[in-house]
Amino acid sequence: MGEHSADVAPKGKAAPRRTSIGGRRNPASASAILEAAEAILSETGLAGFSIEAVARRAGAGKPTIYRWWPNRSALLMDVYARQKETVLRVDTGTLEGDLVELLTRLFAFWRDTPAGATFRSIIAEAQSDPASLAALQSFLADRRAYVGEVVARGIARGDLPPKADLPSLVELIFGFAWMRLLTGDIAAPDADHVPDALPARVRLLLRGAAATA
Amino acid sequence: MGEHSADVAPKGKAAPRRTSIGGRRNPASASAILEAAEAILSETGLAGFSIEAVARRAGAGKPTIYRWWPNRSALLMDVYARQKETVLRVDTGTLEGDLVELLTRLFAFWRDTPAGATFRSIIAEAQSDPASLAALQSFLADRRAYVGEVVARGIARGDLPPKADLPSLVELIFGFAWMRLLTGDIAAPDADHVPDALPARVRLLLRGAAATA
Amino acid sequence: MGEHSADVAPKGKAAPRRTSIGGRRNPASASAILEAAEAILSETGLAGFSIEAVARRAGAGKPTIYRWWPNRSALLMDVYARQKETVLRVDTGTLEGDLVELLTRLFAFWRDTPAGATFRSIIAEAQSDPASLAALQSFLADRRAYVGEVVARGIARGDLPPKADLPSLVELIFGFAWMRLLTGDIAAPDADHVPDALPARVRLLLRGAAATA
Amino acid sequence: MGEHSADVAPKGKAAPRRTSIGGRRNPASASAILEAAEAILSETGLAGFSIEAVARRAGAGKPTIYRWWPNRSALLMDVYARQKETVLRVDTGTLEGDLVELLTRLFAFWRDTPAGATFRSIIAEAQSDPASLAALQSFLADRRAYVGEVVARGIARGDLPPKADLPSLVELIFGFAWMRLLTGDIAAPDADHVPDALPARVRLLLRGAAATA
DNA sequence: GGCTAACCGAGACGGTACGTCCAGTCTTAAT
DNA sequence: ATTAAGACTGGACGTACCGTCTCGGTTAGCC
Structure with a gap:
């Protein structure tokens, strides 16, 4: 006691x-x-x-x-806000490289730091708390904007045609990342034996974006 | 309360x-x-x-x-199992039509019945309960297999080349649907004013899959 | 129920x-x-x-x-502790009078207040809970000491020889009172018809104590 | 489980x-x-x-x-009824010897067999269940009658005057035995060191009964 | 320089829900 | 008709945590 x-x-x-x-x-x-x-x-x-x-x-x-903090959710959000300051900046020279690198490092960040557990918790919390949902949406918009910039840089570089469907591309990228997180499927790629599926996903998305121009 | x-x-x-x-x-x-x-x-x-x-x-x-039921999560899963018996079968003649129809009806199902709230709860629950996560993964595998069949039918029909990256396509579709559900973004399309983004997402994915052959 | x-x-x-x-x-x-x-x-x-x-x-x-209160028994003991503050003080001038009066008033106390039901409950509880038994023993020792004083006063008064078997007397008095309580046999004496047995019990005990000197 | x-x-x-x-x-x-x-x-x-x-x-x-069995109490009573068939018959030649022997063997019976725990439970049960109380009273009357016979035999033998207060004597004996049982004070006498208090109690009672004639 | 206000820790308060055990009733299938 | 078996509603158990409240004490800033 x-x-x-x-x-x-x-x-x-x-x-x-x-x-x-x-x-x-x-x-x-x-x-x-x-x-x-x-x-x-x-x-x-x-x-x-x-x-x-x-x-x-x-x-x-x-x-x-x-x-x-008015409630558990607010505290939760602050915990994540404190962690996510580790912004992920990438520049590999190609858009495909940037996106693969970005996702790889995001998965590593989620896997190797408390941020993954925290973010999973936030998404869960948002399913029953409207304020958390709003905060999550705003955070998501912010991160989408950043990825949008990376893609825009790729377009400027000529990696993608100017009229590519950028919103679709970005949304699909996040959907992929989230589902991997939420289903616990963000293990490190086993380079020797299993070919990592991540680059394949990125490739499909980029080809599709290029074709929708 | x-x-x-x-x-x-x-x-x-x-x-x-x-x-x-x-x-x-x-x-x-x-x-x-x-x-x-x-x-x-x-x-x-x-x-x-x-x-x-x-x-x-x-x-x-x-x-x-x-x-x-050993715990709250198990009861939750059973509630959803009871609801999802409303299987969504589609056959519009083209793969693109099938996928758009499938997602549209899925969103409507989530929006208009208790199933949406239930499924959101299940995903939330899975973030803290390993047994629920396992159940969710198994359920997801089942649904992925069904969408895989729809896509395979499209390939047989010639809508997609035989060597298309089917796993990537299916995973990205589910990521998209889940994120829409979890962020509360499954409102009915407002046909008159805002062009629905859903078909654009499907188009991008199908073009990408075709190009990855 | x-x-x-x-x-x-x-x-x-x-x-x-x-x-x-x-x-x-x-x-x-x-x-x-x-x-x-x-x-x-x-x-x-x-x-x-x-x-x-x-x-x-x-x-x-x-x-x-x-x-x-750690458990039901402890609460029970506290309830009785609160009630028994009504101490029974007697002084009729003779030992026999004191004991008869004491028992009469004790029975009335048990009969006319919640204390009787409480004490019955405590004794019952003590039969299955060792901690309650210990508390009951300690309480009993305390009350025995008080009755011992009453009897000692009688000895000093000359109502009983100095070498009378005081412990036996006291123990037998309590045994009598408890059994009456536990068998529900503490009805008020019906003065008109049935001669009350209580004084007879006291008389026997006092004669016996006097003879054991 | x-x-x-x-x-x-x-x-x-x-x-x-x-x-x-x-x-x-x-x-x-x-x-x-x-x-x-x-x-x-x-x-x-x-x-x-x-x-x-x-x-x-x-x-x-x-x-x-x-x-x-209609309830727990009834089963309890049956358990005791089954055990008490071991009737305690004594005949030492003197009334004092009979009573000391009777109580000694009763305490041993309570101490060394499950009967003691059972009887304590019955008394406890009777404090909240009227039916059990009635059964207990009837059982008690039966046992009192038996001890009454032992005492009557003593009177016939001349160990006690014919007009001795038999009901008081019997009731006080049972009160003593019960209180010992209920307070867990039925340890075997330690012959070497502590003189057993039991004979002293019996002596006091018999002297008192003789004097009340 | 004393007063006030807001903060801090601690922890008790009335409650809700947990997951378990048992009471006492009911129905089935087998004998 | 009686048996073992076991499911049923219902209620109490003792524990964890909720969100609120009050305490006694500390520190800063304002008069």
């Missing part, structure tokens, strides 16, 4: 018992909460992600969390 | 108080439970979908539910 | 919805729980005495009860 | 799967049920004594039990 002491985040220093810093938000608390949330999410998944658990692990009071 | 008073079974008729029918499963209970689950799911979404609420509404005991 | 509708708190007054008073126990909740427990016990007996029913009647959450 | 197979009584023979023997009660079932009930009672106490557990252990269906 009382082993809360073991639940607090293992701090290297001395567990200095955060307290108020006056009439404004304590950034140390905010980051402790986000870090705890991220750790719990990547360790136990969305199922173990409760406000109670985050507060326990962060050594924070529940009202402190509720003061700054 | 608190409208439990509305959850009691609508006993307009006779409230026949189901009971045991001997040492075997009572199909009346099973279907009452599945119907209650479906109704709750479509009315309140995944958030309000609890075993407790289902039992209350179905006029069933919780142990009766747990006897036949 | 099913009269739950009568279990809800009688909110004639203002139904102030108790809430937390900070990081410490709310005495209003504690006493509401004990009062509800006492009422249920005296109305329905041990059979209807469930944590669930107490919580319902007290307008309290189950966890609030479990936070402060 | 499903290891019911391990719960059935370890039968030496072959677990012959009892079945109906036609339109009348199967005595094999009855005794299997009583034996299972007795075993459970002595192993787990009243807490683990449920109809479900008895049925499981006896390899019987619950309805079979309910057909012959």
